Amino acid sequence: MIALFDLDGTLTDPKVGITRSVQYALDRLGRPVPEADELTWMIGPTIFASFTELLGGADEVQEAVRLYRERYGTIGLFENEVYAGIPALLEDLREKNVRLYVATSKLQVFARRILDHFDLSRFFVEIYGSEPDNRNADKRDLIRHILKQERFDPMGAVMIGDRKHDAIGAKANGLTSIGVTWGYGSRQELIEAGVACLVDAPQDLAEPILTLTQTTPRRAATP
Structure with missing residues (x-):
């Protein structure tokens, strides 16, 4: 079994850590920052797929993931x-x-x-x-x-x-x-x-x- x-x-x-880390990445990119409840759909899909959808397939996806992991890897993973x-x-x-x-x-x-x-x-x-x-x-x-x-x-x-x-x-x-x-x-x-x-x-x-x-x-x- x-x-x-x-x-x-x-x-x-993981809602708090994931959504805050997404908000951090968007803020650093100079993008609009939605409220946390508007980002819970990103919990589940791959982070690359989520940012691709969120940013409309923009060239910034790689940088968004890097910024997300920058915060998530030090703070966000324990906001859980x-x-x-x-x-x-x-x-x-x-x-x-x-x-x-x-x-x-x-x-x-x-x-x-x-x-x-x-x-x-x-x-x-x-x-x-x-x-x-x-x-x-x-x-x-x-x-x-x-x-x-x-x-x-x-x-x-x-x-x-x-x-x-x-x-x-x-x-x-x-x-x-x-x-x-x-x-x-x-x-x-x-x-x-x-x-x-x-x-x-x-x-x-x-x-x-x-x-x-x-x-x-x-x-x-x-x-």
Whole structure:
């Protein structure tokens, strides 16, 4: 039994750190700076894709990402909060012999520092994320990389996340997916992306993980 967890919007709430770092980058570029609530859509997609959309495909994307990481890597990654019930869930799954991994589009070095800071690293076999050049930022590529490295059967694994990118990445690699509703993706977004089920609270997540990591046929959730 294997479970891959997204980080932002699934294990922790990164809203403050991400939105403030985006605002910092925009301010440094001399661009209009939206309110934080207008930037939460950027939590989930890759940072390059988000800035490309935000800036209208401008040539400033590389510089925007650099400025974002300048602040996020020193301040923003700790402007973060573990969702209530997550440590207990991870402890329960580990006691039930579920092998746990992190699969995040965030830079691997940032993900490891966040999980170390919140004392969550101890629950995971390995923490996987993207590289500075954007390699493995797409969840399809990231999960493919994890499968190559870990060599487990995708039929015995599940991807847990709050955005469509998690479900799309899972489906492309033969994994089922669970959508969590306490993050930043809508229920409709997750259902349309093909999650097997939706879960509304961390304390309710263990049962579907255990069920869906059995190698049996699965069906997508319905609205």
